[in-house]
Amino acid sequence: xxxxxxxxxxxxxxxxxxxxxxxxxxxxxxxxxxxxxxxxxxxxxxxxxxxxxxxxxxxxxxxxx
Amino acid sequence: xxxxxxxxxxxxxxxxxxxxxxxxxxxxxxxxxxxxxxxxxxxxxxxxxxxxxxxxxxxxxxxxxxxxxxxxxxxxxxxxxxxxxxxxxxxxxxxxxxxxxxxxxxxxxxxxxxxxxxxxxxxxxxxxxxxxxxxxxxxxxxxxxxxxxxxxxxxxxxxxxxxxxxxxxxxxxxxxxxxxxxxxxxxxxxxxxxxxxxxxxxxxxxxxxxxxxxxxxxxxxxxxxxxxxxxxxxxxxxxxxxxxxxxxxxxxxxxxxxxxxxxxxxxxxxxxxxxxxxxxxxxxxxxxxxxxxxxx
Numbered sequence: 001x002x003x004x005x006x007x008x009x010x011x012x013x014x015x016x017x018x019x020x021x022x023x024x025x026x027x028x029x030x031x032x033x034x035x036x037x038x039x040x041x042x043x044x045x046x047x048x049x050x051x052x053x054x055x056x057x058x059x060x061x062x063x064x065x
Numbered sequence: 066x067x068x069x070x071x072x073x074x075x076x077x078x079x080x081x082x083x084x085x086x087x088x089x090x091x092x093x094x095x096x097x098x099x100x101x102x103x104x105x106x107x108x109x110x111x112x113x114x115x116x117x118x119x120x121x122x123x124x125x126x127x128x129x130x131x132x133x134x135x136x137x138x139x140x141x142x143x144x145x146x147x148x149x150x151x152x153x154x155x156x157x158x159x160x161x162x163x164x165x166x167x168x169x170x171x172x173x174x175x176x177x178x179x180x181x182x183x184x185x186x187x188x189x190x191x192x193x194x195x196x197x198x199x200x201x202x203x204x205x206x207x208x209x210x211x212x213x214x215x216x217x218x219x220x221x222x223x224x225x226x227x228x229x230x231x232x233x234x235x236x237x238x239x240x241x242x243x244x245x246x247x248x249x250x251x252x253x254x255x256x257x258x259x260x261x262x263x264x265x266x267x268x269x270x271x272x273x274x275x276x277x278x279x280x281x282x283x284x285x286x287x288x289x290x291x292x293x294x295x296x297x298x299x300x301x302x303x304x305x306x307x308x309x310x311x312x313x314x315x316x317x318x319x320x321x322x323x324x325x326x327x328x329x330x331x332x333x334x335x336x337x338x339x340x341x342x343x344x345x346x347x348x349x350x351x352x353x354x355x356x357x358x359x360x361x
């Protein structure tokens with residue numbers, strides 16, 4: 001049987017620590033630069049086959065649809 | 066009056082031809098292998114036999130033979146569930162799924178084609194019995210052509226105007242003209258979408274079409290057919306390249322975003338126009354009193 005998560009936030013990637021409260025259910029990854037943010041988001045999305053969404057405040061969400 | 070042998074033979078022949086004539090690799094891309102054909106031809110042959118044998122049975126006043134037709138109906142319902150099940154199981158293997166509405170629609174078509182085979186063989190058997198072989202065959206051919214004409218379906222072309230829509234980004238938000246499609250996070254993905262992506266706008270011609278196009282099953286069918294015909298530049302685990310269709314709730318227009326392997330807008334529009342209107346998605350509010358008055 002296939003079991004998986006759908007329509008959930010798989011991971012949060014941010015360089016704006018103040019905007020994300022840790023311990024909200026999804027793992028939070030911190031990045032220092034834009035390049036690192038972009039790279040982390042790409043890696044995690046490819047690993048989890050999730051979709052990257054940009055909240056435009058330095059935070060990316062990986063969501064499985 | 067002809068012998069039963071001739072009646073049954075011509076009936077079976079015409080019924081089988083009717084099934085064969087409807088069996089073609091079409092927009093559904095299915096069935097496409099001899100094995101797949103064989104299943105449907107064999108069932109078509111059985112259907113034709115039932116129709117052909119019914120005539121002598123009734124003439125001999127063997128009325129219980131009619132119960133066989135009920136058995137046949139049961140059989141053909143099984144075909145429908147067989148098609149539905151196998152297509153539904155294969156959904157996971159499709160990059161762009163057909164959607165349950167489209168699958169139901171395909172299954173129903175397969176079932177109905179067997180009834181067409183029964184009626185064709187019944188008609189031509191009657192023709193042979195009361196007239197002669199020649200007129201029996203003519204009756205069968207007329208029925209085949211008639212069924213072809215009757216079973217023709219409405220397509221997106223007849224209910225809407227399809228045209229190109231410009232793709233653009235507002236920050237991370239992807240739009241087809243003024244219809245919001247999705248939020249694309251990765252800059253690299255945005256670049257690829259900007260370079261290779263195409264947008265299509267489908268404008269409904271009237272309120273019926275507006276309600277039909279709003280249906281999610283219909284939209285999924287459009288996305289599936291467009292990507293089946295033009296190919297899709299997407300792999301497993303790249304959700305941002307999945308074709309998506311979203312609606313402008315004010316006007317009822319729908320906008321599709323797709324990255325085809327063959328980025329040719331002219332044929333993309335043509336592919337969208339050919340998508341059949343799915344029976345379960347078809348809405349006709351204008352044929353009701355309330356709907357007509359509300360549309361004023």
